[in-house]
Amino acid sequence: xxxxxxxxxxxxxxxxxxxxxxxxxxxxxxxxxxxxxxxxxxxxxxxxxxxxxxxxxxxxxxxxxxxxxxxxxxxxxxxxxxxxxxxxxxxxxxxxxxxxxxxxxxxxxxxxxxxxxxxxxxxxxxxxxxxxxxxxxxxxxxxxxxxxxxxxxxxxxxxxxxxxxxxxxxxxxxxxxxxxxxxxxxxxxxxxxxxxxxxxxxxxxxxxxxxxxxxxxxxxxxxxxxxxxxxxxxxxxxxxxxxxxxxxxxxxxxxxxxxxxxxxxxxxxxxxxxxxxxxxxxxxxxxxxxxxxxxxxxxxxxxxxxxxxxxxxxxxxxxxxxxxxxxxxxxxxxxxxxxxxxxxxxxxxxxxxxxxxxxxxxxxxxxxxxxxxxxxxxxxxxxxxxxxxxxxxxxxxxxxxxxxxxxxxxxxxxxxxxxxxxxxxxxxxxxxxxxxxxxxxxxxxxxxxxxxxxxxxxxxxxxxxxxxxxxxxxxxxxxxxxxxxxxxxxxxxxxxxxxxxxxxxxxxxxxxxxxxxxxxxxxxxxxxxxxxxxxxxxxxxxxxxxxxxxxxxxxxxxxxxxxxxxxxxxxxxxxxxxxxxxxxxxxxxxxxxxxxxxxxxxxxxxxxxx
Numbered sequence: 001x002x003x004x005x006x007x008x009x010x011x012x013x014x015x016x017x018x019x020x021x022x023x024x025x026x027x028x029x030x031x032x033x034x035x036x037x038x039x040x041x042x043x044x045x046x047x048x049x050x051x052x053x054x055x056x057x058x059x060x061x062x063x064x065x066x067x068x069x070x071x072x073x074x075x076x077x078x079x080x081x082x083x084x085x086x087x088x089x090x091x092x093x094x095x096x097x098x099x100x101x102x103x104x105x106x107x108x109x110x111x112x113x114x115x116x117x118x119x120x121x122x123x124x125x126x127x128x129x130x131x132x133x134x135x136x137x138x139x140x141x142x143x144x145x146x147x148x149x150x151x152x153x154x155x156x157x158x159x160x161x162x163x164x165x166x167x168x169x170x171x172x173x174x175x176x177x178x179x180x181x182x183x184x185x186x187x188x189x190x191x192x193x194x195x196x197x198x199x200x201x202x203x204x205x206x207x208x209x210x211x212x213x214x215x216x217x218x219x220x221x222x223x224x225x226x227x228x229x230x231x232x233x234x235x236x237x238x239x240x241x242x243x244x245x246x247x248x249x250x251x252x253x254x255x256x257x258x259x260x261x262x263x264x265x266x267x268x269x270x271x272x273x274x275x276x277x278x279x280x281x282x283x284x285x286x287x288x289x290x291x292x293x294x295x296x297x298x299x300x301x302x303x304x305x306x307x308x309x310x311x312x313x314x315x316x317x318x319x320x321x322x323x324x325x326x327x328x329x330x331x332x333x334x335x336x337x338x339x340x341x342x343x344x345x346x347x348x349x350x351x352x353x354x355x356x357x358x359x360x361x362x363x364x365x366x367x368x369x370x371x372x373x374x375x376x377x378x379x380x381x382x383x384x385x386x387x388x389x390x391x392x393x394x395x396x397x398x399x400x401x402x403x404x405x406x407x408x409x410x411x412x413x414x415x416x417x418x419x420x421x422x423x424x425x426x427x428x429x430x431x432x433x434x435x436x437x438x439x440x441x442x443x444x445x446x447x448x449x450x451x452x453x454x455x456x457x458x459x460x461x462x463x464x465x466x467x468x469x470x471x472x473x474x475x476x477x478x479x480x481x482x483x484x485x486x487x488x489x490x491x492x493x494x495x496x497x498x499x500x501x502x503x504x505x506x507x508x509x510x511x512x513x514x515x516x517x518x519x520x521x522x523x524x525x526x527x528x529x530x531x532x533x534x535x536x537x538x539x540x541x542x543x544x545x546x547x548x549x550x551x552x553x554x555x556x557x558x559x560x561x562x563x564x565x566x567x568x569x570x571x572x573x574x575x576x577x578x579x580x581x582x583x584x585x586x587x588x589x590x591x592x593x594x595x596x597x598x599x600x601x602x603x604x605x606x607x608x609x610x
Contacts, residue, residue: 054131057124061085061092062133065120069096069139070308070602076349079118094122099136104591110220111168111190112591114141114600117607136607141600143591144309145483145517145554148188148584149534150601152309152558155193156202156525156533159184160577163535166221167554167584170601171195172306175299176202177233179210185230186214189221191283193299194306199233199249203530208235208249217285217294222586229286234272244272251275252299276301307601312521312559314349314599315485316461317359317431321346333434334362350459350485350597351431355423358388362434364407364442365390369421377421387415393465394500395439395490396573397539397566403502404439407432408465411458413449426596428458435462441563444486446470451477457596463488463564464520467496471515479515481587483553483595488564489520490539491549500541502573509542509549509578517554517585517595521561523568532568535580539564544578551582 064085072079082095101117116139123132148167155171164185174195201207213230234250244258260270283296313319318335324343326335357370369378381387392405432442445465450472464486473479493509525531587593
């Protein structure tokens with residue numbers, strides 16, 4: 001019996017063992033199947049990741065190629081046909097082809113833009129996965145001087161007296177608008193900021209003084225027959241007086257809006273929309289306007305795109321360049337020509353293309369002139385005594401209020417014309433070799449330029465000075481398309497006579513007119529150190545109190561000064577501010593009436609992606 005019982009237990013144990021083995025086999029199969037499925041899922045996920053990564057890389061390459069088109073067009077260079085970019089360590093290839101589309105279009109604010117079409121193919125490979133994007137874009141090249149104000153860095157406006165800006169206002173960065181107890185008026189249908197807009201001073205965020213008002217949209221703000229209606233960009237104190245508590249003004253910080261009665265519709269009396277939709281609504285066309293619709297104010301909330309502009313090297317005598325024709329000697333701060341393609345530098349765009357070049361040696365007194373073909377024409381200009389001369393003047397800003405003068409070269413515009421060497425292409429380039437900062441900045445001054453014989457653009461890598469009326473015109477000579485482009489722009493009145501010194505006090509200015517477009521450098525506001533803002537972008541050196549400074553043209557700041565680096569300071573032996581009678585030159589709305597070699601701001605818009 002015991003034996004039989006042991007047998008039964010053994011039999012049961014054997015069956016259990018069989019079931020255990022069978023179960024293990026099933027479990028093993030399930031594990032194997034699960035592992036297979038897991039591996040398959042992982043493989044599928046990896047495939048999807050690689051495919052997605054390749055697509056994103058290709059799209060990134062397309063964006064890089066689009067930027068390259070903008071950069072090349074802005075700097076007067078040939079758009080490359082092929083290239084590469086590296087994204088997260090991966091090389092992406094791209095190719096660019098013109099589509100043949102070219103046109104000049106005018107937008108709803110009156111800006112004329114040269115539009116050119118391009119096809120971009122971008123290819124990226126991740127593992128065995130390759131992705132190609134095909135995109136069509138339109139590059140839009142807009143003359144910089146079709147803007148009353150154009151900045152690439154932060155635009156700050158804080159006038160101490162009433163000031164009106166008539167014409168388009170654009171910055172590729174942030175915009176700070178306020179007025180020191182006065183009224184700032186933007187009489188335009190175009191105020192654009194790629195960044196944000198703020199209703200306070202950048203150097204003093206708690207300062208929201210004065211009144212800022214911006215015109216509601218009309219089709220042609222330059223037409224006196226159009227209705228004139230403004231909406232206020234409310235300050236913090238103005239909002240408080242309306243019963244709206246907000247730490248800031250009606251600007252990019254006003255995110256939630258104000259619903260006075262809490263019914264969530266923002267349409268009742270006392271309500272105020274959040275900034276994004278509010279900017280579009282409040283600065284749209286006036287109620288009942290029959291001339292169409294548009295929006296005056298737009299910023300990053302409305303996807304305003306960057307407009308690429310020429311790099312500062314375009315105004316340099318020489319700039320770094322692969323396989324250039326010149327090398328730089330740091331000891332003498334000079335450039336020496338070498339065998340073509342073996343150097344480290346090349347001529348800047350304006351220096352290379354000028355119809356007349358005037359170069360002053362490091363001694364500050366010896367100068368040489370060349371025509372468009374590189375021929376030495378110094379003697380021809382010297383034949384008219386005083387057409388070009390050198391001297392020193394006191395620049396209190398560059399000397400930081402102390403003693404020390406700046407060496408300049410004077411170009412007498414009327415005598416230059418008499419010399420017969422007025423540039424046929426309308427471009428003069430003048431600069432000093434070996435210029436530095438402070439009183440070593442050196443400069444170029446234009447004198448006797450009340451009338452100009454022809455359209456003219458004057459460019460220098462140094463600070464530029466204008467003495468007296470410039471391109472004012474007369475009863476017999478009309479004003480011409482004219483521009484100055486330099487490291488800094490200094491305006492001297494009709495009464496300036498070079499007698500100012502560190503201890504002489506401020507000479508008294510007289511009313512002076514400058515019909516010019518200007519591109520000039522500036523310094524950034526740094527902490528509580530204000531850069532002077534738009535109202536002090538052109539630099540002054542006299543007692544202008546109560547005197548009119550008349551500017552009709554365009555004010556552009558696309559770089560920081562490299563030579564005229566002294567910070568803005570008001571009063572003392574520097575200057576006092578003029579009555580700023582500044583307005584946009586409406587002739588520039590016609591591309592055929594722009595100054596010679598007007599640079600472009602280049603944007604790009606996608607047309608189609610395949």
